[in-house]
Amino acid sequence: MSLSTTGSFGDFVARAQSAGRLVVQPRMGVSDAAAMRSGLLLTKASSATTVGTITLDSYTRTGDEASARAALAAGIELNGYPIVAHDLATTRAVLNGVVGPDFPVQIRHGSPLPESIIRALTQAGLHATEGGPVSYCLPYSRVPLEESIPNWARSCELLAEVRETGAEPHLESFGGCMMGQLCPPGLLVALSVLECMFFRQHGIRSVSLSYAQQTDPDQDSEAVLAMRRLAAKWLPDLDWHIVIYTYMGVYPRTPDGASRLLEEAARLAVRTGSARLIVKTVAEGYRIPTFAENVAALETAAAAAERCTRIIGDVPETGIYAEASALIEAVAGLGPDLGTALATAFRRGYLDVPYCLHPDNAGRSRSYLDSAGRLQWSSIGSMPIRDVVGSTGSGELTAAGLLASLSYVERTFDNASLEREYRAAPAGQVPALPPRPDELTKEQSR
């Protein structure tokens, strides 16, 4: 496989967008190489406009290569593809004849220290991945920012070297997810923009800014439109697009509720002129989805996007742009080096992710869902957004209150689904919810 024939991720997405097609993408990763290949082939063969995903396993993502190798040797199934532990030849065989200009493949990992992952993926001929020095450090690790930031800087530079082979490397910021839920949109937007500014400083020219669907479609639309304006302002010389993540919090259990939430995400993407959507499946609420469930989700999302008429710029302005802009300017004002500025910003609490337990996060901000189902700050800590946010109440959060907030979207969509089913069911038959194995679920199959 020659690198120059594999095409560029950003170009593929740009071509699809100009043709009016939303690019849809699964999260998908298994440890067995043959199964991984078949997952990619099934993604490629779907009727939707897709890019492929190889999601890595937890051992690889935490740098525990020994455990990943031991699991492979013992035939233990992992929760993703161990790209560092697998032989290069194995990974090349997974990709050979699958990846190409018509089907870019992105590595999704979750590592705060991705250098070895970047090395493995570029050696395998790939050049698209995601994450960021903040978004893959604070929510998912205990690695100090002082280690994550330089490692990500080197990783960007390593990835940028791929350009010499003729392919334009692409890096997506995961900053629009931060904890998956309950992070008010202004901070999500700011972090996505700031991480892409960091990628730019380290040689990356093609980026995507992410935004994870939250609890209110209008608030989400306003946030994504704000992100577009800020990307145009702060990343004027880059190829960039916006990727929407279908809801990353506790997911509906009813197939109907799950599909409707996914369709809403597809509509959010189309309404806001976003180019790409990462889907969730009907199985998301209780287990890692099968390939077939992933393909069905891709096609459901693509169909919903087809049916949606593009509407841009008609949502009421509630201050998300001003909030995100204030945060970006505060960080940029801390010095010319974005990495140093980000570390300083967290140390001073200028950036403070609610409910994030990482030792480098100030942990003084808090958020809540208001009675209309919109995310609001209950405490902004030391973030320089008082002028925008105004006064904040600070009711004591209870476990039940947290659970209710975390499950708000799940309940909203499942209840609507059960209501429809109940109306349609013959008298005396009450539809049941599929079993929920655990009260809490993950923001991502990581």
Add this chain to the structure above:
Amino acid sequence: MDHVAAVPAGKAVGDGDLTVVLTSVSSDSHTWNLVFLQLVLEELGHRVHNLGACVPDELMISECLRLQPDLVVVSTVNGHGFHDGLRVIGQVRDHPELAGIPMVIGGKLGIAGPGCDGSRAKLTSAGFDAVFDDGTGLTAFHTFVRQLATGVSS
């Protein structure tokens, strides 16, 4: 329970006065489960030391040795909990000071879904006092904690 002997004579330990180490395992990056369980335990009046995401085995053990908790709660949802749990419980139980410490594990422990492979029995025989795998819900955990608090005080 051996643990009762570790409570200094005269110390009033009633319902809602446990020192709890709340932790994930080294490979697990999820934290909402930890944020939630901290609130649950604090509302019951217990003191929680939340070790956060991706806790290395050595850190879990050093924190347990330092804090001498009344209970260790391992919460993990990434599907590696069965294997990671077996590994850490072996290390914890190998420490004479921690051999009798009440320690439980819960969450999503396997990638195949709720315990279809006898994993619960393997985890308890390896040394966990209780396993709250998929589907057991919070009631069983509440009951366990309440019984432990009562047991410690009696």
